[in-house]
Amino acid sequence: MLAPFENNLPKPETFDAEALAAGIIRWVEFETPSDRPDLIELLLDHVVESFAGLPITVERIPGRNGCGGQLVLHYAPAGAVGAPALLMGHIDTVWDAGTLEKRPVRYEGDRIYGPGIFDMKAGSFLATEALRRIAAAGIVPPRPITVYLNGDEEIGSITSRAKIEELAAAAAFVLVPEPSFEAPGTLITARKGWGRFRLTARGVSAHAGGNLFDGRSAILEIARHIVEIEALNETETAATFNVGTVNGGTRANVVPDFAAIDVDMRANDMETAERHIAAMLARTAKGKDITLEVEGGLNRPPFQRSGAVVKLYEATCELGRELGLELGETTRGGVSDGNFAAALGKPVLDGLGCNGAGAHALHEHILFSTIAPRAALFHAMLTSAAFNERALG
Helix, strand or coil: CCCCCCCCCCCHHHCCHHHHHHHHHHHHCCCCECCCHHHHHHHHHHHHHHCCCCCCEEEEECCCCCCCCEEEEEECCCCCCCCCEEEEEECCECCCCCHHHHCCCEEECCEEECCCHHHHHHHHHHHHHHHHHHHHCCCCCCCCEEEEEECCHHHCCCCCHHHHHHHHHHCCEEECCCCECCCCCEEEEEECEEEEEEEEEECECEECCCCHHHCECHHHHHHHHHHHHHHHHHCCCCEEEEEEEEEECCCCCEECCEEEEEEEEEECCHHHHHHHHHHHHCCCCCCCCCEEEEEEEEEECCECCCHHHHHHHHHHHHHHHHCCCCCEEEEECCCCCHHHHHHCCCCEEECCCCEEECCCCCCCEEEHHHHHHHHHHHHHHHHCHHHHHHHHC
16 A cells, blocks of 8 residues: 655745755856856856755766766665655766856746757756755755756766766666656657767769769768668658768869768667668678778667556656646657666656747747746655655565
8 A cells, every 4th residue: 555645745835945946047147158168167056055065975077088077966865765866967968168148037927938948957056056945954855965067068068077977877666857848747758869970981083074984983982871761761660761961072073082970760679770880880881993991880779668667657647746736747859868777778758847838949938837837846856755666566
């Protein structure tokens, strides 16, 4: 017999949405493009300062190889037992320093616009603030809580993957405050895996008028591969492909001896991903006297809707109803650091950030009306023993 939910779980209306919005905006005001680790450090400094005097263990991981740093916050008071609940968010954005001067934060009705606010400073702030408030209030959660902030997610979590997998392997479940899509309350229970490839063809240059047939066109070679790769979208049901960049050649009157493309692949499951990775890496030149080099592979494994994910999602929906929230689920083709945790077999729930739209776009915004509901949900998921029993028992 499952224990009933606690009757003192704070409802969304008890959270000061204006104060939470101010905290989100303060994070947005720290511009943190992925290629500026110095600026990322300033936001991490701000976060650490906000936990001053609280019983939190702080681990700073310096940035390296031009990538931003990482921060681990851990709360394990006496009485909190077992593997921790892990909340993972990133603080780097796709927006260059100086963007705020051109596009300052602004309100328009229920919308708050700002670079990086939707993807994903709003969600990362709310997750971090949930921990800060729990620790400040001296609340003893049913299990320890770890918050992890990543500084290189937008460029593939190049230097952070090992730490992500270390923390996820030790966690009871993983919550990812990436932005929420579709109707307010929607959560993400699956994501495609992501692979990237670069195909480079090298041929023989020649004068296009006087010696055309002495040349070997690298662009023609690459074009043949483009057609084949894009045609996979017409037959493959568990993967998609996009040739995103093409470059090559020098002048119209020169047979091009160089051409290259970048290819994006999304796959629903590992079998599909591995099959297409092998096929992509096995590609060879089609033309005479042409060489073809293929580089790349899987950046993030698929995040599949496992039984453990379903159990965590259903427990969250039940908790949501206790808070007066109607929750739903969706799947996404875009990836997150949750993909790494899900591939380890962990229960993962993603899309716990605010609703809005415009990730990586000029109209990027969140909905103010979704701030308090998400704050209430985070607090309850981290403090309710009844939820933990349903999610993992």
